[in-house]
Amino acid sequence: MATTSSRRTVDLPIALDAGIPNQASRIHAALRVAIVDGRLRPGLKLPSSRALAEQFGLSRNAVVAAYEQLLGDGLAEARQGSGTYVADDLPAAQSAAAPARLDVETLPSRAFALGRTHVDGGLLRQFGASVRRHVVAASAEQLGYGDPRGSLKLRAEIARHLASSRGIRCDPGCIMITGGTQQGLRLCAEALLSPGEAIWLEEPGYYAAHGTLRAAGMRLIPVPVDGEGIRVSDGRALAPLARAAYVTPSHQFPTGVTMSMARRVALLDWASAAQAWIIEDDYDSEFRYAGPPLTALAGLGGERVIYSGTFSKTLFPSLRLAYLVLPRAIAEQVIKARSAADRFPPAFLADAVADLMSNGMLAAHLRRARLRYRQARETVASALGQASRGRLRVVVPPQGLHLVAYLPAGLPIDAGARIRAMAAVETRLLSEASLSPGGMEGFILGFSGHDSRDLTAAARRLGQAADAYIADSGVATD
Ligand SMILES: Cc1ncc(COP(=O)(O)O)c(C=O)c1O
Numbered sequence: 492m493a494t495t496s497s498r499r500t501v502d503l504p505i506a507l508d509a510g511i512p513n514q515a516s517r518i519h520a521a522l523r524v525a526i527v528d529g530r531l532r533p534g535l536k537l538p539s540s541r542a543l544a545e546q547f548g549l550s551r552n553a554v555v556a557a558y559e560q561l562l563g564d565g566l567a568e569a570r571q572g573s574g575t576y577v578a579d580d581l582p583a584a585q586s587a588a589a590p591a592r593l594d595v596e597t598l599p600s601r602a603f604a605l606g607r608t609h610v611d612g613g614l615l616r617q618f619g620a621s622v623r624r625h626v627v628a629a630s631a632e633q634l635g636y637g638d639p640r641g642s643l644k645l646r647a648e649i650a651r652h653l654a655s656s657r658g659i660r661c662d663p664g665c666i667m668i669t670g671g672t673q674q675g676l677r678l679c680a681e682a683l684l685s686p687g688e689a690i691w692l693e694e695p696g697y698y699a700a701h702g703t704l705r706a707a708g709m710r711l712i713p714v715p716v717d718g719e720g721i722r723v724s725d726g727r728a729l730a731p732l733a734r735a736a737y738v739t740p741s742h743q744f745p746t747g748v749t750m751s752m753a754r755r756v757a758l759l760d761w762a763s764a765a766q767a768w769i770i771e772d773d774y775d776s777e778f779r780y781a782g783p784p785l786t787a788l789a790g791l792g793g794e795r796v797i798y799s800g801t802f803s804k805t806l807f808p809s810l811r812l813a814y815l816v817l818p819r820a821i822a823e824q825v826i827k828a829r830s831a832a833d834r835f836p837p838a839f840l841a842d843a844v845a846d847l848m849s850n851g852m853l854a855a856h857l858r859r860a861r862l863r864y865r866q867a868r869e870t871v872a873s874a875l876g877q878a879s880r881g882r883l884r885v886v887v888p889p890q891g892l893h894l895v896a897y898l899p900a901g902l903p904i905d906a907g908a909r910i911r912a913m914a915a916v917e918t919r920l921l922s923e924a925s926l927s928p929g930g931m932e933g934f935i936l937g938f939s940g941h942d943s944r945d946l947t948a949a950a951r952r953l954g955q956a957a958d959a960y961i962a963d964s965g966v967a968t969d
Contacts, residue, residue, distance in 0.1 A: 503538065504530050507547060514553035518543070519560045526566045526577055535577045537567065599917035602949035605893055607940025608807045609863055614847070614856045618806075621843035633838065639830040641668025641814075642841035648848040649800070649814055657776065658790030659798060665822045667815045667829055670836045672772060672801050673703045675815045676737065679797055680707035682828035683768055683821060684734050691726045691736035695924040697744045697772065700737055713926035716743055720750030723757040735768040736761075740788050741776045745895055745924050745935045747888035755788055762795040768821075769796045775804045775891040777857050780865045782889060794818050797825075802844060804892060804939075805857060812836055812844060860939075864892055867938040871950045875936075878954025882961045882968045883934075892939035895921065898932045898957065901966045907932045914956035916949045 505525045511517040525531045538546070540554040558575050561567035568578045598606060625633075640646060646663035653659040669675040684690065686708025692701065694713035704711060712733055714726040721738055736758065740750035750758075762769050771788045789798035801813035817825050829835070847853040872887045875896055879885075884897040898906055907920040911934070919935040922928070934953065938946060961968065 503543070503546070514549045515556035515560070518547065518549060518554055519557035522557060522561060523564065523566060526561075526581070531577050533577055533579050533581055536573075537575045537577065539574065601917045602941045602945040603916055603918040603934075603936045603938075603953075604941075605919065605935070605937035606803065606808050607937060608804060608892075609860050609940050610807075611856055611859070614852060617852055618843055618847060621846040622839050625839045625842045629839070636834060637838060639826055639834050640664070640666065641835040642838050642845060644845040645812075645841040645848075646814070648845045649816075652848060653787075653798075653800075653816065656784060657773065658786035659816060660790075661798075661816045662819075665817045665819060667817060667822075667826060668836055668841055669813045669815060669829075670811045670833075671803070672774065672799055672813045673699055674832075675799050675813055676700055676703045676770065676772075677707055678825055678828045678832065679735075679768070679770055679815070680704060680709060681832075682825040684709060688735075689730040689733035691721070691730065691733050691738075692926065693721050693738055693743060694926055695745055695921050695930060696737075696926075697739065698919070698924050700772070701926065704737065711926055715930075716746055716748060718748060720748055720754045721758065723754060723761055727761060732765060733767055735770060737770045737772065738788075739772045739774065741773050741785055742888065742890045744772075744774070745893065745919075745921065747886060747891060747893075747895060749785060749889070750788075755791060759788070759791060759793045759795070762793070767795065769793060770799060771796050772799045774799075774801050777805050778861055778864060778892060779890045780861070780868070789816060794820065797821075805853065806844065806847075810840060810844070812841060864939045867941065867943060867946060868894060870943050871936060871938045871946050874947050874950035875954045878951045879957045879961075880954075883954060883957050884968075893935055893937045896934045896936060896953070896957075897921075898934075899961060899966055899968045900931070902932065902961070902964055904928070906960060906964070907934065910934075910953070910956045910960050913960065914949070914952040916953050918953070 503525070505521040507517050507521050511520055522531070537558070540551050540558060544551040544554045558567060562569060565582050566578055567575050569575050598604065600607070643663065645668060646666040649666055650661050650663045653661060669678065684707070687710060689710045689712050690704055691712050691714045692704070693716045695716070701711060712726070712730040714729060715722050720740060720743055721736070726733070726736065738750070738758070740755060742749065758769060761767070769788060773787050776784060787798060789796040795818065797818065798816040799813065802810050803813065815825065868887060872885050872894060875883055875885050882899070886895050886897070888894050907922060911918055911920065921931060921933045921935065924935065
């Protein structure tokens with residue numbers, strides 16, 4: 492409650508702008524802003540003019556004038572014999588800012604949306620408890636600005652994990668924790684590439700990487716993908732002197748192809764001859780359903796390979812934790828770019844993820860999630876196959892959290908979009924993951940983190956819509 496005594500100093504949560512020369516205008520502006528943004532609530536009694544004048548070392552006349560102005564604005568009201576109050580009914584436009592109408596892209600979330608993972612309550616409780624432990628036991632040093640590479644604890648766990656499961660031997664000192672794959676990509680572009688330089692991208696490919704690299708001013712060179720991965724010979728023909736290639740060799744996004752050993756060798760050979768960087772995005776290798784895991788490109792000894800991993804699939808995307816493994820020669824350069832950007836992601840979250848790795852909880856979670864996701868993959872593939880009566884070619888991937896259902900060739904260019912609208916499903920199209928027109932069309936279908944009944948219903952709708960559309964078009968299914 493504001494004081495009514497003119498002798499006591501008052502403590503209004505306002506700050507005066509010394510740049511406003513006139514005392515009355517200065518106090519009026521400060522009070523006006525505080526009322527409009529809600530710091531001084533409706534009905535609050537304002538201090539007497541004498542008390543306020545004393546608090547800010549202003550003349551009493553200036554405060555009286557400011558109060559009169561507030562009364563004129565309708566922001567204050569005088570009550571006979573009692574003083575001045577913040578108005579009970581503030582003019583509508585003053586009490587709340589009009590909602591801004593901004594065109595902000597939010598990602599789909601219903602069945603088939605990518606970027607969803609299973610919500611495991613037990614794991615989240617453990618994770619939350621771990622974050623809490625780190626926060627309450629934090630030292631002054633841990634509460635300060637730290638190493639721009641991020642949590643050493645997490646980097647050490649990542650190095651152990653990569654050595655045992657991806658064939659990559661790396662020093663935790665060359666690992667950098669980032670706020671997601673896109674941020675890592677952006678930092679690599681900033682530190683190692685110059686705007687206007689060419690970078691090879693798989694076609695079709697990861698649309699978010701397209702956006703990041705375009706924003707960094709890179710010249711995007713779409714290089715076709717076939718059954719062995721990126722066609723290195725095409726890349727050499729299109730842009731032999733490109734400065735970098737961004738690839739997903741373990742599980743090409745979105746087609747699901749695993750890059751053959753011959754292509755891996757060809758890509759490494761090109762990079763070393765062209766002195767180019769390969770950015771290997773190994774985003775979902777923890778979810779392999781058949782066959783042994785393949786050694787990462789970075790594990791083949793490429794000093795020109797920057798390896799990128801993420802916790803968005805193994806845990807969940809809103810964590811915003813990913814990492815880069817940097818070749819020694821460029822580590823300092825990229826880490827400098829990191830310092831200049833925002834230093835590092837929240838250390839308590841990173842330390843808690845390290846706990847889940849070291850106590851085996853993450854590995855146990857992944858074993859359970861793998862079974863669940865494999866089941867979801869079967870559910871979608873079989874419902875789509877049946878409902879489309881074989882008209883969609885459904886490719887069941889050996890790895891990952893999405894599959895692709897291809898449309899036959901020869902349909903109109905907007906066939907995918909029309910079928911998607913008919914089926915009312917949220918799915919990305921292959922054409923939306925492509926930089927150039929004219930490639931195969933199909934649906935990129937995320938199956939992780941969704942209820943299996945929703946997946947089945949959505950797969951049936953999509954399959955039936957595709958069947959009806961294709962039958963109508965007269966195009967034969969290949
Ligand atoms: C190819 C690819 N890379 C990386 C990611 C993860 O990105 P982030 O770490 O920014 O969440 C995804 C997520 O869907 C992806 O599809």
